[in-house]
Amino acid sequence: MRAVVLVGFMGAGKTSVGRTLARRLGWVFDDLDDLVEHREGRTVEEIFRQSGEAGFRAAERRALQELIAQLSRAPRVIGLGGGAFVQPENAAILARTGLTVVFLDAPVEELWRRCQLDRQHRPLRQSEEQFWRLYEERKPAYLKATIRIDTAGKDVEAVTAEVACSLDFGHPAEGQWFPS
Numbered sequence: 001m002r003a004v005v006l007v008g009f010m011g012a013g014k015t016s017v018g019r020t021l022a023r024r025l026g027w028v029f030d031d032l033d034d035l036v037e038h039r040e041g042r043t044v045e046e047i048f049r050q051s052g053e054a055g056f057r058a059a060e061r062r063a064l065q066e067l068i069a070q071l072s073r074a075p076r077v078i079g080l081g082g083g084a085f086v087q088p089e090n091a092a093i094l095a096r097t098g099l100t101v102v103f104l105d106a107p108v109e110e111l112w113r114r115c116q117l118d119r120q121h122r123p124l125r126q127s128e129e130q131f132w133r134l135y136e137e138r139k140p141a142y143l144k145a146t147i148r149i150d151t152a153g154k155d156v157e158a159v160t161a162e163v164a165c166s167l168d169f170g171h172p173a174e175g176q177w178f179p180s
Helices: 014-025 032-040 044-069 088-097 108-117 128-142 156-166
Strands: 003-007 028-031 076-079 100-105 147-150
Touching: 003 014, 014 028, 014 076, 014 156, 028 032, 032 044, 044 088, 100 156, 108 128, 147 156
Parallel strands: 003 076, 003 100, 028 076, 100 147
Antiparallel strands: none
């Protein structure tokens, strides 16, 4: 296994779990939104404001293709933005690679609560009603992931351990997991 891809809605823990899992495995962590910002020289919020969602999705797809091309360099954990996996082109790119895709999920009420505590501005988080609607629209796509992990009521360490175990990387031992 050369890479694991984490997907899910806003507040699911993709970045937190991704960083922790990568650190534990000794792998590289890549956050797709960070790569988009670096490539574009603008924040996600600026891209949405200046280029619209379509412009952001095009930049996101280019960054994902570039990232996939780099997989031979080092094993990595990849955290996708909440809308990346639901884009058919991105899902197709990932399907062709055969990478394991892990859907981090939680009840929408908990995801909303987590996002309310997070100071990060999210262009598509406008109202609670809109948040719920977007989650329901995206969930069928997320359910196409290889593995689903319920993150409800769990801290980052617990979710990370569950992801590692689901990937057959064994159980935590002395703070480390190693691919079997």
